[in-house]
Amino acid sequence: MRHRILRGLLAAVFAVSLVACSNSGDGPDGKKTTAVKSTPDANSPKLTYAGGKPLIKFPKADPPKELKVTVLEKGKGAEIEASDVIVADYVGQVWGKTQPFDSSFAKGTPLRMPLSKLVPGWGKGLAGLHVGDKVMLSIPPKDGYGPSGQPDAGISGDDTIVFYVEVHDALSITEAGQADATAVVDQATLPVRITGAIGKPVTKVEVKENAAEPTTRTKTVIARGTGPEVGSKGTMYVSYYVASKDGTVKETTWDGKRGPQASTIGRGTPFDELVGTPVGSRVLLTVPKTQENSGSASSVPPVFVVVDILAYYQDG
Missing domain, CATH: 3.10.50.40 (Chitinase A; domain 3)
Incomplete structure (x- = not known):
């Protein structure tokens, strides 16, 4: 009876986007992975704009082998937990490519979804940050779509994906x-x-x-x-x-x-x-x-x- 009530009371809500997938929090070898927090440097992706919409410009360097979080601007809101529902705008690109595979900025509607429903790099990368933060998430395959990639989006199993994220709000699980x-x-x-x-x-x-x-x-x-x-x-x-x-x-x-x-x-x-x-x-x-x-x-x-x-x- 439990899920009958949920289905009866709620309209479907969480639109599936290209960032959605199961978030196990583990790499393919079953080991826990953590994010490397950093400030921008010469090997960091840079934020640029085209037609008023954010884009990511990549350095002439290999992508990081581990999940890397680069904080571009610090917010003053509540601390984010990995179990939160996140409200954010984002643009996602494969490392080295010039065009996004997904962008809420282009769609005109922010992402609103539990971090647990996104690729693991989102939850691990944003946990401990704050509402209002603007960050780059450089996500290796083990914290992204894994060895299968996301072929429909042009993402191979070897690709590092990068998201520029502006966090607007977060709702805790309680x-x-x-x-x-x-x-x-x-x-x-x-x-x-x-x-x-x-x-x-x-x-x-x-x-x-x-x-x-x-x-x-x-x-x-x-x-x-x-x-x-x-x-x-x-x-x-x-x-x-x-x-x-x-x-x-x-x-x-x-x-x-x-x-x-x-x-x-x-x-x-x-x-x-x-x-x-x-x-x-x-x-x-x-x-x-x-x-x-x-x-x-x-x-x-x-x-x-x-x-x-x-x-x-x-x-x-």
Whole structure:
């Protein structure tokens, strides 16, 4: 039942880009690899621009054999962890080549994805850096696409790939809403008991015995944040805890494994009810009984969802 709820509540979110792949954190020999942090030198790739878009210019030197991180500009934001969801713009090129194989700058939309879903060099290279940093990641095959490469992108199994990355934001795996969000309702009047203070992960949601089963979707703002309001289009990131009155449904993103989830607004999910609510808020959603799949006799019981709104991006 666990993943049925996730599929039913969320619209698909993480677009697969050329940087996406499994992140094991190990080289092909099974050994852990670490990043070499450095400042720019004569053998470092340089940042240039063409048509207002960043490009990477390579030195007349062999690529590094180990993962190398060159910090071009330091940010002042939160420290990044390897388990974070990252929000960043990037351009990727094979070492020595003049044209990118992928670029969010050209697409006009930043990358928003868990570091664990990217090539290992991203997580190992960005961990310990900070939001606002601008860096070059020189990634050897063992921390990139491995011996198979990525032929569709023109990347061989022997190629070192380099990304110029501007980190805009990072959401931790246990990210919660705004700690100083303003309480709107007395939680004692809610149909659920919530364990977890405002601004902290929710560890338990119990539906009260006298709670009426929801027959329509409703939204109750528990604490109002001060961020921008969620618009009628775009993507939002949320953390949540789902529970049903009969106890058959219990689902959370605060389990230290899933982390924040993204939902594309306007696809008919219950999270569309959050439109107009400020980022940083904690909200209680009620969702009536729904069919598991179109034409299926199986159904998901009515559920109560405690949601923290973490971020909102107006795409396009």
